[in-house]
Amino acid sequence: MLEIKNLHASIDGKEILRGINLTVKPGEIHAIMGPNGSGKSTLASVLTGREGYEITQGSISFENHNLLELAPAERAQAGIFLAFQYPVEIPGVSNIYLLKAALNAVRKAHGLTELDAMDFLSLVKEKLNLVEMDQDFLYRAVNEGFSGGEKKRNEILQMAILEPKLAILDETDSGLDIDALKIVSHGVNALRSPDRSMIVITHYQRLLDYIIPDYVHVLSQGRIIKSGGRELAKELEAQGYGWITEKNTDTENKTQ
Amino acid sequence: MSQAALDTLISQEYKYGFVTDIEADTLPCGLNEDVIRLISAKKNEPEFMLNWRLQAFRHWLTMKEPHWSSTHYSPIDYQAISYYSAPKLKNRPKSLAEVDPKLLQTYEKLGIPLHEREILAGVAVDAVFDSVSVATSFKGKLAELGIIFCSFSEAVKEHPELIEKYLGTVVPHTDNFFASLNSAVFTDGSFVYIPKGVRCPMELSTYFRINAANTGQFERTLIIADEGSYVSYLEGCTAPMRDENQLHAAVVELIALDNAEIKYSTVQNWYPGDEEGRGGIFNFVTKRGLCRGIKSKISWTQVETGSAITWKYPSVILEGDYSVGEFYSVALTNHRQQADTGTKMVHIGKNTRSTIISKGIAAGHGQNAYRGLVKILKNATNARNYTQCDSLLMGEHCGAHTFPYIEVKNKTAQVEHEASTSKISADQLFYCQQRGISTEDAVSMIVNGFCKAVFRELPMEFAVEAQKLLGVSLEGSIG
Numbered sequence: 167m168l169e170i171k172n173l174h175a176s177i178d179g180k181e182i183l184r185g186i187n188l189t190v191k192p193g194e195i196h197a198i199m200g201p202n203g204s205g206k207s208t209l210a211s212v213l214t215g216r217e218g219y220e221i222t223q224g225s226i227s228f229e230n231h232n233l234l235e236l237a238p239a240e241r242a243q244a245g246i247f248l249a250f251q252y253p254v255e256i257p258g259v260s261n262i263y264l265l266k267a268a269l270n271a272v273r274k275a276h277g278l279t280e281l282d283a284m285d286f287l288s289l290v291k292e293k294l295n296l297v298e299m300d301q302d303f304l305y306r307a308v309n310e311g312f313s314g315g316e317k318k319r320n321e322i323l324q325m326a327i328l329e330p331k332l333a334i335l336d337e338t339d340s341g342l343d344i345d346a347l348k349i350v351s352h353g354v355n356a357l358r359s360p361d362r363s364m365i366v367i368t369h370y371q372r373l374l375d376y377i378i379p380d381y382v383h384v385l386s387q388g389r390i391i392k393s394g395g396r397e398l399a400k401e402l403e404a405q406g407y408g409w410i411t412e413k414n415t416d417t418e419n420k421t422q
Numbered sequence: 423m424s425q426a427a428l429d430t431l432i433s434q435e436y437k438y439g440f441v442t443d444i445e446a447d448t449l450p451c452g453l454n455e456d457v458i459r460l461i462s463a464k465k466n467e468p469e470f471m472l473n474w475r476l477q478a479f480r481h482w483l484t485m486k487e488p489h490w491s492s493t494h495y496s497p498i499d500y501q502a503i504s505y506y507s508a509p510k511l512k513n514r515p516k517s518l519a520e521v522d523p524k525l526l527q528t529y530e531k532l533g534i535p536l537h538e539r540e541i542l543a544g545v546a547v548d549a550v551f552d553s554v555s556v557a558t559s560f561k562g563k564l565a566e567l568g569i570i571f572c573s574f575s576e577a578v579k580e581h582p583e584l585i586e587k588y589l590g591t592v593v594p595h596t597d598n599f600f601a602s603l604n605s606a607v608f609t610d611g612s613f614v615y616i617p618k619g620v621r622c623p624m625e626l627s628t629y630f631r632i633n634a635a636n637t638g639q640f641e642r643t644l645i646i647a648d649e650g651s652y653v654s655y656l657e658g659c660t661a662p663m664r665d666e667n668q669l670h671a672a673v674v675e676l677i678a679l680d681n682a683e684i685k686y687s688t689v690q691n692w693y694p695g696d697e698e699g700r701g702g703i704f705n706f707v708t709k710r711g712l713c714r715g716i717k718s719k720i721s722w723t724q725v726e727t728g729s730a731i732t733w734k735y736p737s738v739i740l741e742g743d744y745s746v747g748e749f750y751s752v753a754l755t756n757h758r759q760q761a762d763t764g765t766k767m768v769h770i771g772k773n774t775r776s777t778i779i780s781k782g783i784a785a786g787h788g789q790n791a792y793r794g795l796v797k798i799l800k801n802a803t804n805a806r807n808y809t810q811c812d813s814l815l816m817g818e819h820c821g822a823h824t825f826p827y828i829e830v831k832n833k834t835a836q837v838e839h840e841a842s843t844s845k846i847s848a849d850q851l852f853y854c855q856q857r858g859i860s861t862e863d864a865v866s867m868i869v870n871g872f873c874k875a876v877f878r879e880l881p882m883e884f885a886v887e888a889q890k891l892l893g894v895s896l897e898g899s900i901g
Binding site for chain 2: 239248250253
């Protein structure tokens with residue numbers, strides 16, 4: 167589904183990603199962990215095509231298409247969804263309006279007709295239950311005045327409606343209390359399916375108690391320095407990032 | 423409409439010899455008292471009307487063209503204008519094939535029916551449209567309620583007593599350079615009178631969209647809402663209109679008596695010129711409402727997207743105690759457009775209230791200025807004003823300017839002013855794009871959100887059109 171090969175990316179001439187290799191197959195959940203500044207959010211930005219990043223080397227293929235050739239909206243239409251770490255506020259635009267515009271844009275790209283208002287509303291109502299949100303949310307301006315937890319639930323609501331093939335959750339657990347974390351995780355787990363893959367970016371292992379990954383990768387200084395099963399997350403929790411990153415620096419020094 | 427039908431339609435006008443008739447009805451360029459006498463005579467006006475025009479003209483001769491706004495344009499030669507001219511058909515495009523294709527694309531995007539597109543683009547077609555008969559039947563209904571809704575010329579003939587009583591009571595013939603010029607030479611416009619206690623059952627002018635296209639260069643509108651009455655009036659059209667006349671200097675006067683309410687909504691989308699601003703219209707308008715009675719209310723809502731230069735300040739004079747004035751405005755400037763617009767709220771009566779919500783959007787090389795005056799006079803005890811003035815910038819070459827003036831002469835007044843300037847953020851755009859929404863749709867969505875507080879004041883169908891219009895007007899403004 168997704169194949170990242172030797173990906174190098176920089177901002178303002180500064181190299182952030184320095185040779186990422188990652189393959190994600192349908193239905194798999196990959197967790198990407200790492201200390202601050204390791205390049206986790208940059209990876210999410212590069213995958214979704216945010217402006218300001220320069221790809222200097224490497225390739226990304228998504229469903230056998232060259233992802234780097236697609237505009238951000240086309241990537242979204244192709245089925246890539248990013249749950250933002252900091253969802254932005256859009257004053258005056260109601261949540262339901264954005265949802266409907268998004269869903270219809272994606273449907274249109276796939277040659278489907280737009281949903282009419284009734285069908286759309288019943289779909290949205292069903293998905294609202296998933297993240298335990300009131301209908302009031304739909305008529306408030308996008309993320310305006312939302313609490314941290316409400317913003318993240320809203321991201322999962324959008325994901326539930328757009329039904330992406332690949333969902334990238336960027337620090338979805340940050341700023342959540344335990345109750346909100348449970349609701350969000352429940353929503354995400356309900357969306358697991360054999361043909362939907364996820365990349366879960368997180369700093370803490372806590373989220374991975376609720377969203378159980380198939381693989382865990384540790385990112386440090388723009389490279390994946392260790393990969394393993396979910397038990398790797400536990401080790402990190404117990405010992406911190408230090409033991410791997412140091413080990414990694416040691417190896418690097420030795421090879422040099 | 424098929425090409426064949428179109429051709430038939432076009433050839434029809436020659437059959438009736440429409441062109442020659444009209445051409446004979448055009449005065450040579452230039453302005454003097456004889457011209458004014460001629461205009462008045464051609465319209466069979468009563469004596470008082472001619473005298474009023476002449477007074478205005480004599481006053482105008484003593485005035486200088488004002489230049490205090492923050493707009494820039496080359497000098498206007500007032501002697502090079504023909505002051506009485508039926509539509510000039512000679513220079514008009516003969517079919518849609520001769521019209522700027524960009525204009526046609528815009529009509530298509532706005533969903534304007536084909537036969538209307540020809541009128542709007544100024545194609546020389548003389549055809550009778552359904553709307554005329556619609557107009558007539560509605561006029562009948564209005565007449566049953568005692569509502570007068572007719573052209574200004576008709577009102578001068580049929581209801582001279584009302585014209586004589588109210589004309590110039592809000593915008594006197596000495597008011598300002600352009601208003602004086604208008605008073606001297608105006609050729610037509612609209613007149614509305616709502617009798618006591620009558621609530622006008624429909625939005626006036628919705629059904630007259632096409633007819634309104636030909637109101638001319640110096641338009642005069644007078645609306646009177648008698649005690650306890652209500653009227654909602656819509657002016658303008660969302661489609662960009664081509665016009666031969668570069669200078670437009672209209673005057674609109676509104677008068678609300680005790681407990682009466684007037685809601686006046688405008689969508690102004692005159693031809694803004696090409697991307698370099700060539701050929702665009704100068705729109706210098708004087709619009710003012712007088713809340714004469716107690717608890718009267720006047721509300722202006724405007725969406726300004728057209729014209730090369732827009733210069734106007736729909737204002738309210740709050741004379742009656744407890745009267746209410748409102749001003750809701752969206753002004754958009756793209757390419758080389760300039761807008762200097764805002765309002766004046768003059769509080770004279772006690773417990774008067776006013777609200778100003780202004781949203782300015784500047785894109786391309788557009789320059790957008792809000793200029794507003796809130797004036798609380800000595801006797802206006804407990805007057806209140808709330809002003810909110812927001813600007814949205816798109817790109818690096820545009821500008822937004824705010825000039826709020828506040829004069830308070832009564833200690834009990836409460837005046838609030840809030841202002842903000844923002845840019846469409848890259849984060850907002852990316853957020854929408856990441857949800858699959860194209861850049862242009864995302865821009866349009868964000869801008870419409872910014873304008874929501876104003877759009878919700880527009881009558882429903884107008885609001886929908888206005889939203890579409892903003893989207894179209896901003897196309898290509900973000901790379």
